[in-house]
Amino acid sequence: MTVSRYFIDFLNAEIGLDVDSIGIMHVERAIDERLRATRSPHAAAYQALLQTDAGERQALIEAVVVGETWFFRDREAFHTAARLARQQFAGSPLRLLSLPCSTGEEPYSLAMALLDAGMPPDSFHIDAIDISAEAIAAAGRGIYGSNAFRGRQLDFRARHFTAVAGGQRLNDPVRARVRFRQGNLFDPALLAGEAPYDLVFCRNVLIYFDRDAQQRAISTLCARLAPHGLLFVGPAESGLLVRAQLRPAGIPLAFAFHPPATDEPAPRRMPRPAPLRSLRLPPATPAPPATPPRIAFATPPAAPPATVADSLDHARRLADGGHFDQASAVCERLIDREGPSADLLFLLALIADASGRPDEAHACYRKTLYLDPAHEQALLHLASLLDSRGDATGARRLAERAHRARGTHDV
Structure with missing residues (x-):
C-alpha cells in the first residue's frame, strides 16, 4: 500500500516521528498489520477508525515504534552516571530519568551501575517512561533473553540476574529502584509537578524526529x-544538542550535556569526573580543586596484548579513559600490521569526533562505510555530522540506510 499524507502527519503529531528516518516501508508494514488486526477493508476505513478510537491510535504507535536496546549500551554513559552520583550525593536522594525506557534495559543498567558503585539503595530514584504499554509491561516482568546481553563485559549478569525458564530474571533489589510508567514525550503534562532530575537519559531517539520535534523534545527535557x-x-545525537545551545560536559564518550546557560546564578554543578574503566569503582576520592588546569584522566591501561581483537579492546579502553592520542596510535599500528578494518576506522572516527576534529571524523566514517556499508553506528554518526553542517538531505539518506541496516542484521 501507499502511505497517505494523513498517516505521516498523524505519526509526526503524536510522536514527532520523521517517517523518512525509519523508512516508509516500515510504516507501510505497521499499517498493513493494523489493517488486518482491525479487519479494516481499506486504508480509508482504517483512517476513520483512528479518528475515533484512542486505543487503536496507541496500537498503531506500538507497531511503528523502534525498540532497539540492550544492557549497558554505550557503557561509558553509565560509568559516568555512577561516578557523578557518588560525588553528588549529599543526603537527599538523587533523581534520574530514562525516557524513552523501552523494555527497561537502560534504567535497570543505571540502577545496577549505581548499586555496584556503592550507592545505598535509598540514595537514588529512577523514573522510566515509554510511550509503549507493551514495552512497559515487559520491563515490569524483568525477564530478558540473550539479545539483551551483548558484548563481552557481562559480569553484571552474575551479580544481578537469576536464570529462569525463558531467560534471565532481574533480581528484586535492582527492580525496586525503578518506577515505570507510560507517557509521551510530546505530552505537555508529562511529569508536571515532578521535581527536577539530576540526570536524564534520552538516548538514540532524537534521531527519529524531524527538526521541529527535536527542538520541542530538547526543550521539554x-x-x-x-x-x-x-x-x-546517543552518540549520533551530540550535534543536535550543540545546535540547541546545550553545553558539552567534556566527558569523553559519555555524550553528556549541561542545560543552556541562563542569566540567573546556577546552583552547585555536579563535579566533572574522570572516566571509569569498570563498574567496580574505587573508594571515593577528595573533590578536585575549584579550577583544575586539566582533566585528570585515569592511568592508561597496560600495553596491548598480542591478538588483534584484544588490541582493539585495548584501544577502546584507552579511548574510554580519554587517552585519545594513545588509542589512535594503537589503531594506526594495527592498521599497519593487519590492514584497515571497519571497527578500527570507526574507533578512529569516534576519537576524532570527540576531539573536535569533524573533517577527520567525516573521512574516517566514510572509510568505515566503504569497508562495511551496513555499519549502523557509522551511518548514524555521519548522519548527525552532516545534519550539524546543514546537509539535512544527506543526513536523512544515511538515517534511512541505518534503519535498513538494522533490519538486515535482524537486531
Missing part, C-alpha cells in the same frame, strides 16, 4: 532537568 544536571544522549 531541559525543563525537567535541574540546573546543575546532565542530559545524556
